[in-house]
Amino acid sequence: MRVRVLVSPKQGILDPQGQAVERALPALGFEGVANVHVGRLIELDVEDPSQVPAMCDALLTNPLVEDYEIVETAPAPHPQPAAHPQHLS
């Protein structure tokens, strides 16, 4: 199973990355943008998706300062596509 873990800063904790992006957008002419937060996306292929919450609590996130949301997507494709483009030489 392909699983996506969406990690975001906990509400109420200062998110300087989100603030920097929020300030930058109007400078480029994009108006009406608010509440920007920058988090992290972790993708995993797992045999047992029920283990993912425990993985999140143990390592993938720091529950003290981060929230997470687990999204199950399509089954992992087989065989795995090449992770990197071939080197050109």
Next chain:
Amino acid sequence: MKFGVVRFPGSCDEVDAQLACERVGDAVLLWHADRDLQGVDAVVVPGGFSYGDYLRAGAIARFAPVMESVAEFAREGGLVLGICNGFQVLCEAGLLPGALLPNETLRFVFRQVNLQVVDSGTPFTRACAPGDTLSIPTKHASGRYFSPAPVDVVLRYAPGENPNGSQDDIAGVRNEAGNVFGLMPHPEHAVDPLTGSVDGLKIFESMRASLTSRVAA
């Protein structure tokens, strides 16, 4: 008196920490993959970028074999000092409360800061008087301390000198029992007049005094 300084892949201040410890006692390096603490009397978890700080600062290092022994040593009352990345590791390991987030400015800060000694009753600050000011360098990208619950503060940045946006100007905290202490600034870089300040030595002298009185007791 023997100090053990942990060396992770990616540590970079372990040698300075060892030299600082050697000003007050003996010191050995403890390799991250070894569980054996070699009978040391105190442990220092030094600064650097353990395991590259991939994922989050300190997140991977807490699972190092040596950290299992350090956690057990701490549970038994052993003195554990975490400096900078070591502080981050101890927080991630749950040996200290709270977490260290990226600096408010999103910039790496590297400067001398003045620290106020809030608690001079700990085994790490007993050579200081309450209200003493220590001038110690700080250098980090993730030093913004945060805790949702009240904590035992040992050191604060002097007014106006908070370099990272830490909650309540917190620079260093201890655990409830008082035998584990972590701080973002680097006392091991302030032990020789050649580099401008010897105030960091007070942390190591305090540890020596605490261990000496334990042995005598």
